Amino acid sequence: MSPISIALIPLLPLASFLLLGLFGKRFFSKSGGIIGTLSLLMSTTLSLLTAYNYFFVSGKVDGVYQKIEVLKFTWLEFSPGVSVDMGLLLDPISVLMLVVVTIVSLMVHVYSLGYMKGEERFTTYYAFLSLFTFSMLSLVISTNIFQIYFFWELVGISSFMLIGFHFDRPSALAAAKKAFIVTRFADLGFLIGILILSFHAETLDFKTLIERLTTASPQLHSATAASFLGLSALTWGLLLVFMGGAGKSAMFPLHIWLPDAMEGPTPVSALIHAATMVVAGVYLVARLFPVFAISCPAALEVVAYVGAVSSLFAAVIACTQTDIKRVLAYSTMSQIGYMMFALGVSGYGGEHGLGFTASMFHLFTHAMFKALLFLGAGAVIHYVHSNEMGDMGGLRKKMPVTHLTFLIACLAIAGVPPLSGFFSKEEILTAAFHSNKLIYGVALFTAGLTAFYMFRLYFSIFWKKEYKDLHEDTKTQSEHHHGEAPFTMKLPLMILGVLAIVTGFIPFGEFVSSNGAALHSEFHLSLAIAPIAFGLVGIFIALRMYKSESTLPARVAGSFRGFYQSAYHKFYFDELYLFVTKRIIFNLIGRPAAWVDKNVVNGLVDASGLFAQDGSEELSVWQSGKVQAYGIWFLIGVIAMVVVFVFLTP
Amino acid sequence: MEIGLPHLLFVSTALFFIGAYGFLTRRNMITMLMAVELMLNAVNINFVAFNKYLWGGKLDGVFFTIFIIAIAAAETAVAIAIIIHIYRDHSNIDVEDADSLKF
Numbered sequence: 106m107s108p109i110s111i112a113l114i115p116l117l118p119l120a121s122f123l124l125l126g127l128f129g130k131r132f133f134s135k136s137g138g139i140i141g142t143l144s145l146l147m148s149t150t151l152s153l154l155t156a157y158n159y160f161f162v163s164g165k166v167d168g169v170y171q172k173i174e175v176l177k178f179t180w181l182e183f184s185p186g187v188s189v190d191m192g193l194l195l196d197p198i199s200v201l202m203l204v205v206v207t208i209v210s211l212m213v214h215v216y217s218l219g220y221m222k223g224e225e226r227f228t229t230y231y232a233f234l235s236l237f238t239f240s241m242l243s244l245v246i247s248t249n250i251f252q253i254y255f256f257w258e259l260v261g262i263s264s265f266m267l268i269g270f271h272f273d274r275p276s277a278l279a280a281a282k283k284a285f286i287v288t289r290f291a292d293l294g295f296l297i298g299i300l301i302l303s304f305h306a307e308t309l310d311f312k313t314l315i316e317r318l319t320t321a322s323p324q325l326h327s328a329t330a331a332s333f334l335g336l337s338a339l340t341w342g343l344l345l346v347f348m349g350g351a352g353k354s355a356m357f358p359l360h361i362w363l364p365d366a367m368e369g370p371t372p373v374s375a376l377i378h379a380a381t382m383v384v385a386g387v388y389l390v391a392r393l394f395p396v397f398a399i400s401c402p403a404a405l406e407v408v409a410y411v412g413a414v415s416s417l418f419a420a421v422i423a424c425t426q427t428d429i430k431r432v433l434a435y436s437t438m439s440q441i442g443y444m445m446f447a448l449g450v451s452g453y454g455g456e457h458g459l460g461f462t463a464s465m466f467h468l469f470t471h472a473m474f475k476a477l478l479f480l481g482a483g484a485v486i487h488y489v490h491s492n493e494m495g496d497m498g499g500l501r502k503k504m505p506v507t508h509l510t511f512l513i514a515c516l517a518i519a520g521v522p523p524l525s526g527f528f529s530k531e532e533i534l535t536a537a538f539h540s541n542k543l544i545y546g547v548a549l550f551t552a553g554l555t556a557f558y559m560f561r562l563y564f565s566i567f568w569k570k571e572y573k574d575l576h577e578d579t580k581t582q583s584e585h586h587h588g589e590a591p592f593t594m595k596l597p598l599m600i601l602g603v604l605a606i607v608t609g610f611i612p613f614g615e616f617v618s619s620n621g622a623a624l625h626s627e628f629h630l631s632l633a634i635a636p637i638a639f640g641l642v643g644i645f646i647a648l649r650m651y652k653s654e655s656t657l658p659a660r661v662a663g664s665f666r667g668f669y670q671s672a673y674h675k676f677y678f679d680e681l682y683l684f685v686t687k688r689i690i691f692n693l694i695g696r697p698a699a700w701v702d703k704n705v706v707n708g709l710v711d712a713s714g715l716f717a718q719d720g721s722e723e724l725s726v727w728q729s730g731k732v733q734a735y736g737i738w739f740l741i742g743v744i745a746m747v748v749v750f751v752f753l754t755p
Numbered sequence: 756m757e758i759g760l761p762h763l764l765f766v767s768t769a770l771f772f773i774g775a776y777g778f779l780t781r782r783n784m785i786t787m788l789m790a791v792e793l794m795l796n797a798v799n800i801n802f803v804a805f806n807k808y809l810w811g812g813k814l815d816g817v818f819f820t821i822f823i824i825a826i827a828a829a830e831t832a833v834a835i836a837i838i839i840h841i842y843r844d845h846s847n848i849d850v851e852d853a854d855s856l857k858f
Contacts, residue, residue, distance in 0.1 A: 730854035732787075736779050 108176040111193055114151050114203060115242035117144045118210075122235035129228030137228030138221075141235050142214040148242070149207040152200075159200045160616050170621040172196040172312055177248055186308055189255075192248035194311065197617040198391050198465055202245035205472045206381050208604075210238045212597035213376040216480050219591035220372055220487060230270060234376070237263035241381050245388060250299050251309045253389070257295070257353070260385065261288050264377050268369040280365035287362040291352020298345030301338055305331070311392065319399045329400070336403075343397060343404040347390060347411075354386025355438045356445060357415040361678055363438055367430040367492075371483030374430060379437045379479050380472035387444045387468055394461060394619060398453035409449020413544045416442025418676070420554035424561065425662075425673040428492045429482050432562050433475070436518065439551060440471050446548070447533040450540040451619065458619030460540070463532035466613040470525035473608055474517040477601035481511040484590045484598065485566055494562070498569035504589045508567050510602035515563045517605045519556035520640045525609030527637075532613075535632050552636045556643030564651035763804035771797035784838045784848040788831065795827050 121144040129137045164170050177192030214234060221230055240259035247253040262285075269281030299309075305328035306314045317324040318339065331338040350356075355363035366378050377383070390397065390408055397405040416439045423435035444464045451460025484507045489497055501508040517526035530552060537545040589595070614624035650658050662669045671677065729735075770793055777790030799820045806816025842848050 725857075728857045730857035732850055732853075733779050736775075740775065740779070 108193065110151055111155055111175050111195070111246075114148045114155065114207070115239050115246070117148045117151075118235040118239040118242065120144065122232050122239060125228050125232035125235065129232055133228055137231045138214070138218045141231035142211070142218065144235070145207065145211050145214050145238060148238070149211045152203040152207040152242075155195070156200050156204050159195055160197075164195070164197075164200075168622060170197045170616070172621075174248055174312070187303065189251040189309060190249045191252055193246045194248040195246070197621065198388065199245050201465060201469060201617055202388060203242060205469055206238065206241050206245065209380040209472055209476045210234070210241075210376055212476060212480070212601055213372045216375075216483070216594050216597040217370075217372045219593035220483055221370065222591070226270070230267075230370070233263055233266050233270070234373075237267065237377060237382070241385075244385060248311055249309050250303065250311060250314065253392070254292075254295065254299060257349070257385065258292065260377075260382050261285065261292070261353075264288075264366070264382055267373040267377060268366050270370055270373070271368070274368070277368040280362075280368040284362040284366045287359055288352045291359050292349050294345040294352075295349020298342045298347075298349065301342035301345065302328075305338055305342070315393065315395050318396045325400060337401075339396075339401050340404050343393070343401050344407060346393065347386075347404065347408055350386030350389040351411060352386070353389075354383050354441050354445070355415075356386065356411050356442065357418050358678070360415065360419065360438050361675075361682055364426075364431045364434045364675070367428070367434050371430065371479060371486060374434070375476045375479030375483065378434065379475040383437060383441055384444065384468050384472070387441060387448065387464065390445070390448050391461065391465065394448065394451075395453060397448075398451065398619065405449050405451075407449075409446045409541065409544060412442045412445025412447070412449055413547045414442070415439070416446065416551045417547050417554075418442075420551045420558065421672050422675050423558040424554060425669060427494045429485065429494055429497075429562060429566065430479075430492055432558060433478055433482060436478075436555065436559065437475055439555060440467070440475065440518070443530070443533055443548065443551075444468050444471070446544055447536055450537050450544060452540070454620040454622075455624070458624060459532065459614075460536035461619040462614045462617055462624050463529060463536050465617045466611075467526075467529035467533055469611075469613070470517070470529045470605070470608050473601055474514040474524075474526055474605040477510055477514040477598065477605055478518070480594070480598055480601065481507050481514065484594055485511075487590060487594070494565040497566045499567070499571045501567040504567075506589060506595045506598060510598040511563060511567070513602045513605050515559045517609075518559050519644060520552055520636050521556075521644075522633075522637065523606075523609065525605050525607070528609035529613075530636060531633050534636050535629060538632055549635055549639055553639035553643040556640040557647050560644045560647035561651050564647060568652050570654050760804055760808040763800060763808075767797040767800035767804070770794075770800065782849050782851055784841070784850050784853075785835075787850060788834050788838070791834075792827060792831070795823060799823055 118141075121141050125133060125137050125141060133140060158164075159173075160170075164173070173195045175193040175195055177190050179188045180191045182188040214231070217230065217234070221227055224230060237260060240256045240263055244253055244256035244260060247256065265281050265285040268284055269277050271277045272281075302314065302318070303309045306317045306324045308314050308317065318328065319325070325339075328339040328342070329337045333341060336344075348359075352359040363378060363383065367374055369378070397408070419435040419438035419442060423432050423439065426432045426435060444467050447460045447464035447467065449460070451458055451464070453461075484504065485497060485500060486492055488500070488504060491497070513524065517524035520527045520530045522528075534545065534548055534552070537548050616623075618624040650661070674680075774790045774793030774795075774797060777793065778787050781787050781790060802816040802820045802823075806813065810816070838848055841853050845852050
């Protein structure tokens with residue numbers, strides 16, 4: 106494939122962003138969605154062709170998948186060797202991400218044609234979607250760590266704009282700001298991490314950086330020799346880079362923005378906050394994985410524990426939430442935690458690299474079934490006009506397609522064979538089992554919780570009670586039955602449903618592994634029994650509690666009253682952050698800084714202004730307007746200068 | 756007695772200070788303008804004199820003088836235009852009365 110056609114994958118969405126963003130309102134107010142979708146359809150086709158070409162034709166040399174820099178040009182050069190390049194890097198994970206991002210984004214584009222129909226800023230919405238897709242695609246094919254940072258911020262800003270899409274709602278505005286500030290705070294760590302790593306590696310280029318920091322080179326020596334607070338510079342760099350990844354991927358304790366981000370339109374949640382942007386952190390760790398695994402296992406251990414804690418923490422909270430999108434948000438956080446600790450427990454190369462493959466595999470399958478879940482939830486919200494579980498129930502007859510696809514996705518995420526989630530989760534658990542028994546236990550328990558809360562959601566939406574429209578009286582007959590959903594919304598559900606079933610059968614280790622060589626992962630029946638059992642138990646408990654209306658859930662919640670309450674309130678993390686920012690940072694740092702600014706900094710500026718004003722008022726007396734007086738003073742001045750320079754200087 | 760460079764410089768210096776004195780003491784703007792012309796001509800004499808006695812074979816000083824005369828003429832035209840305007844405004848051309856050009 107020519108570099109141009111690969112470069113077109115991100116550039117087509119950019120073109121549609123510019124077109125719709127600049128001229129959309131005037132010329133394409135009706136056709137904006139079609140234009141965005143068509144350009145993305147072309148991108149998707151190109152990325153599938155690229156993937157085919159890379160995996161089956163040109164990517165492999167001697168049985169190892171190569172990192173191919175298809176295109177690269179220097180954009181900003183700081184010094185010879187250290188430059189910010191823009192380019193296209195093809196390797197198994199970037200090609201995988203290209204496919205995931207374009208497919209999910211295409212599904213969301215098509216879905217939004219129906220979901221956002223009649224929206225006032227319809228074309229603006231598509232412009233933002235295109236901008237996001239462009240940034241995300243460029244992020245995954247970055248050749249340079251600075252390029253990735255660049256697009257990292259661009260996906261952040263497009264996420265900000267899409268969360269705040271309904272900016273007339275104060276809650277959406279607050280959520281957008283929160284998401285932006287929290288991820289931006291994490292990105293500060295990322296930037297410092299980049300600077301530390303590139304300072305020691307003396308390059309910003311991924312290929313060179315990884316090569317220098319994984320082999321015994323002077324750069325690696327300098328990075329491990331320098332230390333700060335007892336940790337080497339390399340560890341600091343990697344941990345700070347991981348902090349950026351954790352912020353974007355909503356890992357504990359930087360997760361607080363993700364549930365609020367559900368204020369955005371549901372298709373946006375599916376695209377950005379479930380399938381693509383939030384896995385950028387996982388992708389980043391995977392991109393630098395050789396450095397983590399070979400040179401700094403301590404940092405990798407941190408990744409593992411943060412991932413495991415996040416996955417359990419989020420799963421517990423998900424069991425108590427009543428807003429269906431928030432349940433899905435916590436579920437996303439939990440599944441990303443899975444991917445993180447899978448990377449964390451992985452080693453480099455061969456059998457030890459199973460965790461890496463499993464993580465990428467789970468990223469792939471999760472993108473499909475989680476996008477499906479969100480789009481299904483969107484269809485339900487579209488029908489019910491509410492996010493609350495209490496307003497739903499008994500929808501299975503009203504929405505047969507949504508019901509079926511949602512069930513598939515729930516089974517997939519619960520890890521029921523033979524759906525996709527089962528295979529990827531089983532691989533992750535196998536990897537964890539072989540390296541860290543504690544994390545294995547946490548993961549197994551989380552798998553059970555996952556099955557429980559997903560089926561709690563499923564039964565509450567589709568079973569439980571007969572559906573009663575709350576707004577029935579106020580609506581006329583024609584307004585009411587707009588049916589399940591338009592075809593544009595059902596089609597993506599069906600496609601993703603099929604993908605959620607079949608993607609599990611891809612022999613993933615053949616294509617994606619930590620060092621590029623094929624990994625033949627074996628299926629261990631003995632290790633598969635435990636997660637299936639946990640999953641089935643979870644489903645069964647959910648079935649007992651939520652299949653029909655009963656007092657059982659309330660009684661169970663009552664018996665764990667304190668714990669239930671704190672989980673319901675997300676373990677008071679929002680309150681804690683508010684306390685820290687409002688009470689401590691604002692009062693102890695913000696207000697003194699404001700005082701200094703107002704009185705000292707501003708005072709100096711004011712003083713210089715006043716000095717100039719007063720001084721010039723004094724001087725203006727001398728300006729008489731009388732030409733001859735000026736002439737005399739001028740003459741006196743000249744004579745004085747002559748005296749000084751001619752007669753007084755030796 | 757041979758007329759040499761010092762004589763010419765004496766004439767030009769005298770001319771310059773006569774002009775300066777006139778510029779600083781006269782109240783009539785036209786007279787002030789004439790005084791300025793005297794000062795310019797003092798400079799012209801300097802140019803020509805230095806040209807003749809120091810770089811005899813060259814004409815640079817002479818050319819400067821010709822340019823200064825031309826520009827002085829143009830300046831005079833502008834100055835007279837200004838003076839005419841002041842006269843229309845103040846009904847006289849006394850420089851003491853024309854002092855409104857200030858902050």
